[in-house]
Amino acid sequence: MPTVMTHAAVAWGLARAARPLSPAPALAAARERTCAVVAMLPDLDVLAFTVGIPYAHPLGHRGASHSLLGAVVLGLGVWLLLRRLLRDVEGARPGGLDLALLVVAAASHGLLDMLTDGGEGVGLFVPLSDARHFWPRQPVPVSPIGLLGFFAHGLPVLAWELGLLWPAAALGALAGRPGPWRPRALAALGVAAATVAAWAWRLHLIAWDQGR
Ligand SMILES: [Zn+2]
Structure with a gap:
């Protein structure tokens, strides 16, 4: 997985880009913060290890919680919660745009994990298929699981x-x-030019390493 901070940052960026579409800035700000939190939640599935569920099991790490259906369920659940909590913010309440962004934020987690160069891959289509998936290129180094591993590597x-x-x-x-x-x-x-340069450099380094 990318680190949880990175999942949050990308989802926040997606939600923030949609702010001009929202008539209520305070509601949009709450939505952006919620999208950041939602994008971190799928990794709570590491708790599956503690109850003996193997990594590659559909309910294991990067399984159902990282799937597209899981994203719909998570996004919808958080949206319903927000609808109860934020009934009237500047005369508005969470609507269709908020729901869409929450689902996209949740789905972004699995899609980003598919860019990492380690682990079992993502069960994107659980429960329809138990197969684990990566993107054709994986330029993002996998983040160590757990706090100790993170501080070490x-x-x-x-x-x-x-x-x-x-x-x-x-x-x-x-x-x-x-x-x-x-x-x-x-x-x-x-920013876009610097990003393209970073991606090109990373992919070059990987190709060079594989060619040795
Ligand atoms: Zn993950």
Whole structure:
């Protein structure tokens, strides 16, 4: 998995980019924070190890909780909770856009895990199929499971994530910010160019390593 911070940052960026579509800024801000939290939740499935469920089992780590159906269930559940908690924020309450963003935030977790270079792959289509999936290229180094593992080996992982995935948060912040569009578009171009360079460099390093 990428680190939980990176899952949160990417989902926050996706939600933040949609802020101009929302008439109630306070509701949009709550939605952005909730999307960040929702994107971290699928990794609670590491608790499956403690009750003896194997990694590759459909209910194991990266199984049902990381599937597309799991994302719909999680997004819908959190949306229903938000509808109860936020009944009237600036005259608005969570609607269809909020539901869509929550589901996308939850789904982004499994889709990002598929970019990592370790583990069992993601059960994207559980329960229809137990197969585990990766993207054709996996440029993101897998994050160690657990806090101790992270402090021992996690910092280089986080550094790559900052270059490869966190630009999504920067682009979302630029897209969702009010004000003149030209400076924001220029900044977004700069971020996009740096991101393309980071991805190209990472893929080059992997190809070089495999060719040795
Ligand atoms: Zn995960």
